[in-house]
Amino acid sequence: MKVVVFFATGYEEVEALSVVDVLRRGGVEVIMAGVDGDVVASARQIKIQMDQKAEDINYDEIDMVVLPGGLPGVDNLYASELVKNKVLEFKAANKWIGAICAGPSVLGKFGVLEGENATCYPGFEQYLHGATHVEDRTVVSNKIVTGKGAGASFEFALQILEIAAGKEKAEQIKNAMIIL
Template identity: 40%
Template sequence: MKTIFVFLTTGFEEIEAMATVDILRRAGLDVKTVSLTGNKTVVASHGVPIVADLLFEETDFSKAEMLVLPGGTPKYNDHEGMKKEVLAFANKGEKVAAICASPMVLGGLGLLNGKSATCYPGFEQYLAGANLQTSEAVVVDGNITTGRGPGLTIDFALKLVELIAGKEKRDAVAAGLLVN
C-alpha cells in the first residue's frame, strides 16, 4: 500500500490537517504526517503542538500515493525541498492536494496553469494561471485537488478518500461521520 503524506509546518491549520488525516485513516488509508520544521513537534496556528510521524529529511517520497498541503500559513511556500517534491510528483501525474492558503504553493510552481482551482478568500492572486472557482468547497482538475478552507475540510478530505478508494468508501466514511 502506498502512503499519503500530509505536510506540517509552523502555523498550519489544525482542522485542515488533523481532520484530513483522521478521515483518510477512517477509510483505511496509510497516512503519515511530515514535519517541515526539522523537529517532529510542530506548533499549529492556534498553539496546539502536534507530533508528526516523520521529518521531511527522512521521508521516502517514492512510496507516496498523494501529497497533501493543509493551509493556515503561507510558510509552506518557504520550504524549497517540499516544493521540489510536490512539483516532481505532480509533473509525473500523481495526486497533489492543497487547501486554504496552500494552493498558493501550487500556483507559484505553475501547477495551476489552465486548471480550475479554489482557495481561501484573499489568496486568489497567488493562483497564477488558474481558472478560479472560489465559490466551490473542493475543486478537482486532473491530478490536482484544491479546497477552500477550514469549515470545508470534511468535504475536502472525503473527496480525497473518493479519489483514492472510490465513492463507495467515501460514502461509508461519510455515513460514519453522520455527514449527508
C-alpha cells in the same frame, strides 16, 4: 494509496487533521510529515507529534502530497525547498497533489496550477497563477484537489478518500461521521 500531509509551523489544525483523520478511518495510509521537525506547532500553538520528518520520507512510495492552509503555515510551506521540490516532482510525474484554504496559493506560486481549475480561501485568488478560479468548496482538476477553507475540510478530506479508496468507502465514512 499512500498520502503525505505536510505540517509546517503555523498550519491550520482542522484542515490538516481532518485529512489525516478521514483517511485513516477509511483505511488509507497517511503520514503526518513535519516540515519543521518531529513536533510542529499549529497556528494556535497546538503541538502535534509527527509520524516522520518530511526529509526522511521515501517519496517514491507516496501517491499524494497535501498542503493544509493556515498562517504562517503556508508561508513556511512556500519557503521549504523540500516541499517545493516534492510538489514539482509530483506534478511532473502526474501524481496527486492536494491543497486547501491558502494552500493552493503555494501551488500557484510554484507554477503547478497552469491550466487547472482551483479554489482557495477568499483573498488568495491572485496567487492561483495560471488557474481558473472556481467558487466551489472542493475542486478536482486533473490530479490536483483544492479546497476552499476550514469549513470545507471534511468535504476536501472525503474527496481525497474517494480518490484513494473509492466512492463507496468515502460514502461509508461520510455516513459513519454523520456529515450531511
